[in-house]
Amino acid sequence: MTTQYVAAIDQGTTSSRCIIFDYDGRIVSVGQREHRQIFPQPGWVEHDASEIWDNVQLVVEEALDQGSITRDQLAAVGITNQRETTLVWDRETGEPVHNAIVWQDTRTNELIHELAGTAGQERFRERCGLPLATYFSGPKLRWLLEEVPGLRERAERGEVLFGTMDTWLIWKLTGRHVTDVTNASRTMLMNLRTLDWDSSILEDMGIPADVLPEIASSAEVYGEATGFLAGVPVASALGDQHAALVGQTCFDPGEVKGTYGTGTFLVLNTGTTPVMSSNGLLTTLGYKIGDQPAVYALEGSIAVTGSLVQWIRDNLGLISSAPEIETLARTVEDNGGCYIVPAFSGLFAPHWRSDARGVMTGLTGYVTKGHIARAVLEATAWQTREVVDAMRQDSGDDLATLKVDGGMTADNLLMQILADVLDIGVVRPMVAETTCLGAAYAAGLAVGFWPDLETLRAKWHKAAEWSPAMDPQIRSREYHNWQKAVQRTLGWIERDTA
Numbered sequence: 001m002t003t004q005y006v007a008a009i010d011q012g013t014t015s016s017r018c019i020i021f022d023y024d025g026r027i028v029s030v031g032q033r034e035h036r037q038i039f040p041q042p043g044w045v046e047h048d049a050s051e052i053w054d055n056v057q058l059v060v061e062e063a064l065d066q067g068s069i070t071r072d073q074l075a076a077v078g079i080t081n082q083r084e085t086t087l088v089w090d091r092e093t094g095e096p097v098h099n100a101i102v103w104q105d106t107r108t109n110e111l112i113h114e115l116a117g118t119a120g121q122e123r124f125r126e127r128c129g130l131p132l133a134t135y136f137s138g139p140k141l142r143w144l145l146e147e148v149p150g151l152r153e154r155a156e157r158g159e160v161l162f163g164t165m166d167t168w169l170i171w172k173l174t175g176r177h178v179t180d181v182t183n184a185s186r187t188m189l190m191n192l193r194t195l196d197w198d199s200s201i202l203e204d205m206g207i208p209a210d211v212l213p214e215i216a217s218s219a220e221v222y223g224e225a226t227g228f229l230a231g232v233p234v235a236s237a238l239g240d241q242h243a244a245l246v247g248q249t250c251f252d253p254g255e256v257k258g259t260y261g262t263g264t265f266l267v268l269n270t271g272t273t274p275v276m277s278s279n280g281l282l283t284t285l286g287y288k289i290g291d292q293p294a295v296y297a298l299e300g301s302i303a304v305t306g307s308l309v310q311w312i313r314d315n316l317g318l319i320s321s322a323p324e325i326e327t328l329a330r331t332v333e334d335n336g337g338c339y340i341v342p343a344f345s346g347l348f349a350p351h352w353r354s355d356a357r358g359v360m361t362g363l364t365g366y367v368t369k370g371h372i373a374r375a376v377l378e379a380t381a382w383q384t385r386e387v388v389d390a391m392r393q394d395s396g397d398d399l400a401t402l403k404v405d406g407g408m409t410a411d412n413l414l415m416q417i418l419a420d421v422l423d424i425g426v427v428r429p430m431v432a433e434t435t436c437l438g439a440a441y442a443a444g445l446a447v448g449f450w451p452d453l454e455t456l457r458a459k460w461h462k463a464a465e466w467s468p469a470m471d472p473q474i475r476s477r478e479y480h481n482w483q484k485a486v487q488r489t490l491g492w493i494e495r496d497t498a
Contacts, residue, residue: 004449005020006020006076008437009078010436011079012261017059019436020064020069021436027431031060035047036051043106047102049100060229074229075443078237079170080240081165082102084164086162087165087168089160089161090160091161097151098148100168104303105134112139123204124204127192128189128190128198129274129283141207145206155211158211161213164179173227176214180237180238181215181287181288181294182238183239189202192283193274197215218285221233221234238439240259242286247405255269256268256402258384260306260406261305262305262307266384267286269286271295271296274296275296275395282298300348300390301348305383310322330413332368332374336371337362339361339379359488378417378478380414381418382478382479385421399424405429406435418466427462427464429462430463
């Protein structure tokens with residue numbers, strides 16, 4: 001019998017990739033293409049969805065060619081995606097009516113204040129698990145309906161469709177308008193308990209139900225692909241952080257993973273009951289495998305981590321490539337009193353302050369670029385600490401290990417700093433591409449390529465581990481200084497109340 005594989009399409013914030021995996025969960029081949037970042041004005045971030053679709057087709061072909069694999073050898077294809085990025089397209093022509101509005105975009109800030117009204121930021125949290133914030137898809141969709149001429153009328157006539165990027169790709173591949181529970185849980189429009197669109201939230205947001213996709217599980221056959229993947233089952237969809245939870249095989253309550261890329265996202269499995277956060281975390285879907293009960297999670301989202309390294313490289317020119325940040329940071333023993341809080345578009349978890357802006361503080365004549373590089377890495381670690389502390393308080397779990405993945409985990413100094421400031425073990429797996437792996441695992445489960453979760457757990461292997469080595473008094477002092485720096489970011493953006 002011909003060897004079979006599973007492909008995963010990862011439609012990310014800066015690029016689209018296709019990774020093909022074998023039965024052992026090992027990477028066979030990869031295709032990747034970057035797409036443009038469009039910045040119409042400060043705080044606005046957009047993507048061209050047609051460009052992304054073209055790139056997806058190219059990267060799948062590249063991965064097949066690189067692995068000398070035919071589409072007949074693909075048992076299934078899964079999808080993982082940048083979440084909250086919002087798109088509306090014409091039901092008949094398939095043409096986007098506007099660029100996709102990216103998850104980092106802050107144009108809905110005034111709308112968020114309007115929706116909050118007297119009820120405040122927590123208005124919808126009990127139903128959808130999320131605070132009102134510019135991050136989520138629902139307000140972005142409302143903005144499009146209000147600001148694109150004629151779009152609300154077209155939506156009410158059923159002429160256009162809304163989706164996050166998973167929905168767009170599934171629709172382009174199969175013609176079916178569907179999303180999974182994990183992506184739906186990031187819109188602010190899905191009821192956490194019914195796993196369906198919440199009619200009262202839709203009414204309050206002013207969103208017609210006809211534009212919304214059907215909500216399905218994360219691992220089921222949505223349809224067979226046509227065109228360049230004709231006949232291949234499209235069998236999973238997971239938002240990127242949920243996919244990483246599956247790829248890291250965090251299948252038990254209390255297991256937590258952290259994905260370190262453009263931003264950083266920590267997700268804690270809380271089992272089959274949603275846990276409402278009192279500490280600024282998001283209650284979200286972890287995953288849902290077919291007809292099995294949905295698994296919930298607590299998530300802490302950090303907007304700027306890897307992108308801070310990019311900013312140091314591209315905007316300040318302190319380094320010429322991202323890996324150099326570790327080399328430069330190792331030229332000093334500590335941060336020299338310098339702290340960087342990268343609130344470039346506000347602060348995400350656990351603060352949720354869109355009025356914050358970045359600061360570099362504690363500067364003296366003693367500080368060198370080495371100290372600044374060290375402060376860049378520490379910014380990621382201290383932001384993680386804030387989220388982990390919140391997870392401990394909300395869940396009651398004493399987290400013992402953080403499973404990490406993503407591009408930043410190649411920085412060994414950062415991994416040690418993480419272990420030091422968290423005071424727990426940090427573990428990096430053999431397969432670092434856990435987002436794609438999770439999408440592949442879910443698709444493989446849907447078609448019987450892999451039989452069950454225990455089979456997947458047995459395939460997870462540790463590549464490296466870091467243990468805390470920081471003096472507790474130093475840890476406490478540095479965390480206190482970090483929190484002082486955070487306070488100095490707040491209230492920078494003042495609303496015009498005139």
